[in-house]
Amino acid sequence: MKKLKFEKLDLKFIISLNLIFILLFSQNAFAGPQSTTYEMKDYTFGAGGNEQGGSDSTSYTLFGTVGELEYDKLNSSSYSLGGGLSYTLKANVPAAPTVTNVSSWYNKLKVTIDNGSNPSDATFLIQVASGSADFSQDTYFVQTDNTLGANQTWQTYTSWGGASGFTLIGLFPGTTYYVRVAAERGNFTQSEYSTAGSAATISPSLTLSLRTTSQPSPPFSVNIGNLTAGAITTSSDTIDITISTNATNGGLIYLFGTNNGLKSTTAGNYNITSSSTDLTAALEGYGARGTTVTQTSGGPMQLISPYNGASQNVGIIDTAKRTLADSTSSPVTNGQVSFELKAKAKSTTPQAGDYSDILTLLATGSF
Amino acid sequence: MNLFSKIKNVQIKKDRQALISLVLNLSLLFLTIYPFLLPQKANATVTEAFVRFDRHATGAAISGTACLKSTLTTQTNVVLVFPLDWTISQTAGNWTVTTTNLPTDPVGGAAATAWPGIGTATSVTGVNVQFPGSALVAATFYCFNFAGASSTIGAAGNDKVGQLKTQGGSPYTDSVDWATSVVASGADQITVSASVSATMTFSLSGTTAALGTLSTSSVTSATAVTQTVSTNARNGWTSWVKGTQGTTTVGALHSTVANADINAPAAHPTVSDLSSTTGYVLDVNAGTGTPTINTAYNGSGDTNNGGATTTLFRETATKTTPGSGDTVDLRVRAKIASTQAAASDYSDTLTIVAAGSF
Numbered sequence: 134m135k136k137l138k139f140e141k142l143d144l145k146f147i148i149s150l151n152l153i154f155i156l157l158f159s160q161n162a163f164a165g166p167q168s169t170t171y172e173m174k175d176y177t178f179g180a181g182g183n184e185q186g187g188s189d190s191t192s193y194t195l196f197g198t199v200g201e202l203e204y205d206k207l208n209s210s211s212y213s214l215g216g217g218l219s220y221t222l223k224a225n226v227p228a229a230p231t232v233t234n235v236s237s238w239y240n241k242l243k244v245t246i247d248n249g250s251n252p253s254d255a256t257f258l259i260q261v262a263s264g265s266a267d268f269s270q271d272t273y274f275v276q277t278d279n280t281l282g283a284n285q286t287w288q289t290y291t292s293w294g295g296a297s298g299f300t301l302i303g304l305f306p307g308t309t310y311y312v313r314v315a316a317e318r319g320n321f322t323q324s325e326y327s328t329a330g331s332a333a334t335i336s337p338s339l340t341l342s343l344r345t346t347s348q349p350s351p352p353f354s355v356n357i358g359n360l361t362a363g364a365i366t367t368s369s370d371t372i373d374i375t376i377s378t379n380a381t382n383g384g385l386i387y388l389f390g391t392n393n394g395l396k397s398t399t400a401g402n403y404n405i406t407s408s409s410t411d412l413t414a415a416l417e418g419y420g421a422r423g424t425t426v427t428q429t430s431g432g433p434m435q436l437i438s439p440y441n442g443a444s445q446n447v448g449i450i451d452t453a454k455r456t457l458a459d460s461t462s463s464p465v466t467n468g469q470v471s472f473e474l475k476a477k478a479k480s481t482t483p484q485a486g487d488y489s490d491i492l493t494l495l496a497t498g499s500f
Numbered sequence: 501m502n503l504f505s506k507i508k509n510v511q512i513k514k515d516r517q518a519l520i521s522l523v524l525n526l527s528l529l530f531l532t533i534y535p536f537l538l539p540q541k542a543n544a545t546v547t548e549a550f551v552r553f554d555r556h557a558t559g560a561a562i563s564g565t566a567c568l569k570s571t572l573t574t575q576t577n578v579v580l581v582f583p584l585d586w587t588i589s590q591t592a593g594n595w596t597v598t599t600t601n602l603p604t605d606p607v608g609g610a611a612a613t614a615w616p617g618i619g620t621a622t623s624v625t626g627v628n629v630q631f632p633g634s635a636l637v638a639a640t641f642y643c644f645n646f647a648g649a650s651s652t653i654g655a656a657g658n659d660k661v662g663q664l665k666t667q668g669g670s671p672y673t674d675s676v677d678w679a680t681s682v683v684a685s686g687a688d689q690i691t692v693s694a695s696v697s698a699t700m701t702f703s704l705s706g707t708t709a710a711l712g713t714l715s716t717s718s719v720t721s722a723t724a725v726t727q728t729v730s731t732n733a734r735n736g737w738t739s740w741v742k743g744t745q746g747t748t749t750v751g752a753l754h755s756t757v758a759n760a761d762i763n764a765p766a767a768h769p770t771v772s773d774l775s776s777t778t779g780y781v782l783d784v785n786a787g788t789g790t791p792t793i794n795t796a797y798n799g800s801g802d803t804n805n806g807g808a809t810t811t812l813f814r815e816t817a818t819k820t821t822p823g824s825g826d827t828v829d830l831r832v833r834a835k836i837a838s839t840q841a842a843a844s845d846y847s848d849t850l851t852i853v854a855a856g857s858f
Contacts, residue, residue, distance in 0.1 A: 305677075357692065362732070479824070480730055488696060
């Protein structure tokens with residue numbers, strides 16, 4: 134053999150080549166002893182004991198085999214019994230992880246892995262596929278921040294949330310995710326992947342419905358009635374708005390009017406101006422007051438100030454979109470808010486039969 | 501060993517070295533960044549986002565507010581993806597924005613920050629409308645209002661989904677799906693109505709005005725009678741007065757005993773000054789509520805002036821807006837000539853009325 138003339142190779146060439154080899158060989162970290170021509174796929178020595186059986190001391194670990202068993206024949210749909218040293222070294226294969234869409238989630242899933250009776254210092258790798266149940270495409274690994282990424286991230290069972298699991302976040306809506314787990318304890322001990330668990334995110338949702346006490350369907354109108362100077366008049370009908378959303382940050386209900394008050398065209402566009410006030414003390418006014426909030430689940434719904442006042446305290450109804458209620462930053466099902474309208478005229482409030490306003494109710498989910 | 505054996509046989513020349521080095525370096529670069537080229541299935545950088553429309557009704561014009569709070573900052577464009585069945589103007593210039601009256605952050609309640617660099621849309625592709633934007637600050641709640649001319653909300657239905665995306669160094673820095681609900685026409689609005697009935701109150705502080713013994717040298721004035729009017733008539737109110745003595749143009753104090761009259765010095769609507777003449781007049785002065793006094797009775801504050809009452813209703817005061825406790829003082833005055841027949845029963849009866857102009 135002639136000596137390789139390294140002096141003729143430039144430094145960049147050598148470095149690049151070495152790094153290529155490192156990257157390429159790292160893909161085959163768990164291969165057996167090998168030469169350029171051969172690889173020992175199955176090999177053994179010694180007998181008795183195994184890493185997890187406690188046959189070790191503070192300085193040494195004795196690995197052994199339970200016999201040479203034909204690799205492919207001792208398999209069932211749930212179990213496989215491997216032979217040789219590599220199987221002895223491997224961590225136990227965890228059971229399939231539990232993957233759950235807890236509550237109509239559209240961008241996250243709950244994952245609870247099984248530790249496969251591995252020691253507490255065993256670490257686990259969680260692989261996720263969104264495109265295929267056989268993990269042939271769109272595969273990722275769960276990262277330490279519970280998002281999906283390309284880096285293989287090994288953590289202990291405890292770090293993955295233990296029996297309580299963790300929430301896998303940053304997912305796409307309306308997508309089925311398949312999750313499987315591998316375990317390892319030290320070098321050259323990575324187990325096969327578990328069978329996969331799966332669940333699907335759903336699409337983001339928002340439903341809205343509106344009605345009044347006496348009108349289940351549009352067009353909706355509420356007549357506060359005849360206003361007597363100095364007296365507070367409350368609408369006999371309440372307005373009920375119901376929302377459901379799976380938005381992570383909950384649903385919000387907004388209210389706005391068109392006139393900044395109750396306006397009369399015939400009275401020369403006179404306006405009973407709306408403001409957030411206690412009508413008891415006000416000479417004149419108009420506004421809304423929330424009366425009840427309910428929900429089937431989630432939330433809970435809550436009235437937002439100034440619409441949560443007691444007695445004759447009302448919140449302003451103007452052209453600004455104001456938050457009437459929300460679901461306390463949580464998804465909600467059938468979150469309903471009811472509110473009433475109150476008005477008060479003073480002695481000089483012009484007589485007219487056409488005081489009116491148009492309320493618009495909006496809902497949105499904070500996704 | 502084999503590998504090195506192969507390497508030693510390579511005939512390396514300067515040009516080939518450079519070429520191989522380039523290829524290897526490119527390979528190294530590719531392998532290094534390969535993991536990052538994998539398509540991210542989703543990201544978790546958006547902590548809050550919503551698109552709130554100004555109307556939920558089918559057929560309504562599209563306008564609303566888009567908000568985002570993200571942990572990323574490299575944003576250059578904003579893309580709103582609307583539901584597929586909505587009518588979206590394909591003219592970018594029809595998609596305008598504003599940054600006033602922005603909502604507060606639902607989480608924490610802080611005021612929203614105007615989306616930096618936001619402007620009229622730069623392109624529209626299908627239901628994707630792209631607006632310009634610039635870099636954001638992480639964890640800041642940004643919003644902007646948008647409106648699309650010639651664009652309308654689609655058919656009624658729940659869970660109408662769309663997306664809010666931002667573009668930066670990669671195709672999309674942030675992408676968040678949202679849903680909204682579309683309701684039937686008018687099903688997101690409530691017409692509120694109320695009425696206010698007509699009101700009117702009227703009162704006089706007294707029903708007599710005694711002039712006492714009249715003088716030939718000085719003007720005698722009775723204590724004022726105060727007229728009070730309250731009404732919600734949108735055009736205000738008017739008051740009138742008429743006497744029972746005299747004529748339709750010249751009122752009088754009449755004595756049955758003497759069968760004599762003390763007439764007004766001048767016919768209505770002339771105001772007379774009794775300091776230089778004799779007769780019987782009515783002076784009207786505004787109290788509260790700033791009513792307007794009719795010139796026929798407006799003595800302008802002079803204690804000797806006044807106008808003639810008549811046997812017809814004559815306007816004394818008026819106001820063009822609703823009034824609450826508006827007052828007017830009515831004061832009769834008299835001065836006699838030396839030839840005026842003696843009697844103690846000179847009198848007149850004034851009738852005062854008011855009406856609201858609804």
